[in-house]
Amino acid sequence: MPRPRRCEWLPSPLQALRITHPVTLPCPPPPSEPLATMATSKLPVVPGEEENTILMAKERLEALRTAFESGDLPQAASHLQELLASTESIRLEVGVTGESGAGKSSLINALRGLEAEDPGAALTGVMETTMQPSPYPHPQFPDVTLWDLPGAGSPGCPADKYLKQVDFSRYDFFLLVSPRRCGAVETRLAAEILCQGKKFYFVRTKVDEDLAATRTQRPSGFREAAVLQEIRDHCAERLREAGVADPRIFLVSNLSPARYDFPTLVSTWEHDLPS
Numbered sequence: 001m002p003r004p005r006r007c008e009w010l011p012s013p014l015q016a017l018r019i020t021h022p023v024t025l026p027c028p029p030p031p032s033e034p035l036a037t038m039a040t041s042k043l044p045v046v047p048g049e050e051e052n053t054i055l056m057a058k059e060r061l062e063a064l065r066t067a068f069e070s071g072d073l074p075q076a077a078s079h080l081q082e083l084l085a086s087t088e089s090i091r092l093e094v095g096v097t098g099e100s101g102a103g104k105s106s107l108i109n110a111l112r113g114l115e116a117e118d119p120g121a122a123l124t125g126v127m128e129t130t131m132q133p134s135p136y137p138h139p140q141f142p143d144v145t146l147w148d149l150p151g152a153g154s155p156g157c158p159a160d161k162y163l164k165q166v167d168f169s170r171y172d173f174f175l176l177v178s179p180r181r182c183g184a185v186e187t188r189l190a191a192e193i194l195c196q197g198k199k200f201y202f203v204r205t206k207v208d209e210d211l212a213a214t215r216t217q218r219p220s221g222f223r224e225a226a227v228l229q230e231i232r233d234h235c236a237e238r239l240r241e242a243g244v245a246d247p248r249i250f251l252v253s254n255l256s257p258a259r260y261d262f263p264t265l266v267s268t269w270e271h272d273l274p275s
Contacts, residue, residue: 092144095171099185100151102177103205106254108136108146122148152185168192174200182235187242194243201248207260208253
């Protein structure tokens with residue numbers, strides 16, 4: 001298949017991304033298939049793995065044909081079972097992207113049911129901790145890998161090199177993470193995902209901090225549900241301006257996974273993943 005076309009960011013520095021109105025890029029609409037049908041093996045872990053997989057499939061087909069021609073039906077049934085089993089294993093590579101400090105690593109840990117200090121947890125901290133794409137297997141779905149991507153505009157991955165360095169085409173699905181009400185960086189990343197023909201969830205983190213700030217600033221008129229709806233509506237509006245027809249938005253706090261939209265995110269995520 002031809003390599004998906006890439007949309008280029010117009011400004012190079014991160015400051016240039018912080019514009020008032022996002023630029024809508026002409027891209028094809030995202031596919032309507034569930035995540036299971038989008039999963040591929042486009043991200044080989046070992047060089048030559050894709051060629052080896054094709055060779056193994058040809059060998060199984062040849063063995064199946066030979067068994068049928070020789071009349072060895074039990075052997076043919078065995079080869080057919082092996083061939084079907086090999087096609088049932090669907091790999092899904094999930095890129096977790098967003099600005100530095102958005103809470104990407106903390107979200108990965110929360111989705112995997114881990115605390116920051118647990119063995120195998122993604123590194124978290126007040127400074128940028130993800131310098132290269134880092135894979136983390138999902139504990140319940142062995143064919144699903146969560147990729148902690150460097151923060152857009154971080155010192156190790158400047159904005160003008162981000163798309164080339166991260167290479168969105170390698171991933172099947174995305175979690176687009178933002179610690180604020182969907183700015184220009186997020187809409188540019190959303191546009192790039194659309195250009196790849198991929199789907200994503202928009203995960204707005206740190207809503208507990210927004211609620212605390214609003215409660216302090218406007219104590220007399222504070223209503224939690226109204227503040228959350230304001231955040232949700234603003235994110236939806238900005239994503240639609242970027243070309244996302246039906247954005248899927250989840251408002252979460254990585255420190256309080258039992259609250260807000262996190263349980264809904266987990267149930268939706270697990271429903272959409274390959275079984």
